[in-house]
Amino acid sequence: PERGTLLLSVENAVKRFKGLVAVNDVSFDVKAGEILAVIGPNGAGKSTMFNLLTGALDLSSGHVEFMGRDVTAMGQRQIALMGMARTFQHVKLRPQMNVLENVALGAHARGNCGYLRGGLNLDGDEERQIMAEAALQISRIGLAGQEHELAGNIPLGTQRLIEIGRALAADPVLMILDEPAAGLRKPEKQALAELLLKLRESGVTIMIVEHDMDFIMKLADRLVVMNFGHKLFEGRPEAARADQHVRAAYLGN
Ligand code: ADP
Ligand code: MG
Numbered sequence: 001p002e003r004g005t006l007l008l009s010v011e012n013a014v015k016r017f018k019g020l021v022a023v024n025d026v027s028f029d030v031k032a033g034e035i036l037a038v039i040g041p042n043g044a045g046k047s048t049m050f051n052l053l054t055g056a057l058d059l060s061s062g063h064v065e066f067m068g069r070d071v072t073a074m075g076q077r078q079i080a081l082m083g084m085a086r087t088f089q090h091v092k093l094r095p096q097m098n099v100l101e102n103v104a105l106g107a108h109a110r111g112n113c114g115y116l117r118g119g120l121n122l123d124g125d126e127e128r129q130i131m132a133e134a135a136l137q138i139s140r141i142g143l144a145g146q147e148h149e150l151a152g153n154i155p156l157g158t159q160r161l162i163e164i165g166r167a168l169a170a171d172p173v174l175m176i177l178d179e180p181a182a183g184l185r186k187p188e189k190q191a192l193a194e195l196l197l198k199l200r201e202s203g204v205t206i207m208i209v210e211h212d213m214d215f216i217m218k219l220a221d222r223l224v225v226m227n228f229g230h231k232l233f234e235g236r237p238e239a240a241r242a243d244q245h246v247r248a249a250y251l252g253n
Contacts, residue, residue: 001067003033007174007205008053013062015048022048024229025062030174035196035206037216037237040226041249046209047089049226050176053207054086055079067173083173087163087180089209095152099143102151102162104134106169134169141165141195157188161195168199175199177208181215193219217241225249 001007008030015023023045030036038046051057053064055076063072071079085106093102107130138147141161146154151162160180167175177196181189189212196206196219210216216223217237225233225240227249233240240246 001032001173001205003031003203005032006030007032007067008207009063009065010049010053011063011065013049013052013064014060015045015052015057016060021229023052026224026226026229026231027062028224028231028234030205030207032173032205033200033203034221035200035208035219036222036224037220038207038209038224038226039211039213039216040232043228044226045229046226047178050086050178050207050209053079054084054176080170083171084176085167085170085172085174086176087160087167087178089178089182091156091159091163093151093159093162093166095150098148098150099138099154099162099165100131100134100147103137103165103169104130106137106166107133108170134165137165137168140168142191157184157191160184160188160192164195168204172204174205174207177206179209179211181210181212189215 006029011027013023013026014021026049038049040046048057052059055071055074055078059072063070065071066079066084067082069082071082094105135147138144141164143158143161143165151159154162164177164180181192184192193215196208200206220237222235223233223237223240224231225246232249233243233246
């Protein structure tokens with residue numbers, strides 16, 4: 001999709017869990033080529049919103065359009081095949097697999113390598129092609145040389161980069177990252193920010209949940225601020241900083 005065109009459109013999204021309305025009538029758009037951050041206090045509904053977009057959860061009401069198609073009723077796999085890739089708030093790597101294999105697993109999400117036949121036991125040619133592609137993504141995330149280390153032995157900050165590499169292996173149009181900087185030290189956050197900016201340059205659209213305001217202010221083109229399931233604000237980071245409601249709910253002071 002051409003930069004600046006409408007990529008994702010959320011209309012009046014609602015998600016109810018029993019008595020709780022986790023996402024309450026939220027609407028916003030994502031444009032191709034931007035970094036859109038979703039911020040807000042714990043329990044605001046950010047992860048639930050991401051789960052609605054990716055098809056991990058069904059909406060109670062409302063609509064989601066992705067790449068010009070109504071994906072409201074589509075399942076996770078179908079939406080992933082259209083080019084939406086995600087990472088999770090809690091890292092979900094396979095600790096017993098090496099970095100290369102973990103990244104290669106991402107190719108399956110886009111159907112790039114047929115069926116998952118007993119883990120990664122693919123045909124020779126198929127396997128070589130996928131592994132070569134995974135190796136490319138590993139150098140893209142700055143981890144060339146670490147392909148054969150076990151994921152479980154790798155520090156958290158690097159594991160989060162590997163998760164992004166796995167998402168990239170699916171060749172996504174839209175990457176959805178749920179708190180990728182959580183638990184990272186400052187230099188790790190810096191490396192992550194640089195990677196995300198580089199990915200944006202290469203044309204990947206990014207949606208990100210993040211708590212660290214300094215981090216997000218430098219990174220995001222636009223913000224959606226959520227509070228108690230509602231959208232409190234949508235706009236540029238500088239405007240969010242000046243907004244009375246946002247300050248009261250989230251930014252403090
Ligand atoms: P955030 O990611 O902004 O911290 P969440 O989307 O995880 O918030 O949660 C929003 C609200 O929905 C919270 O009150 C949470 O407890 C609730 N919630 C999230 N998932 C479920 C679920 N599967 N069942 C019931 N309640 C849930
Ligand atoms: Mg969350």
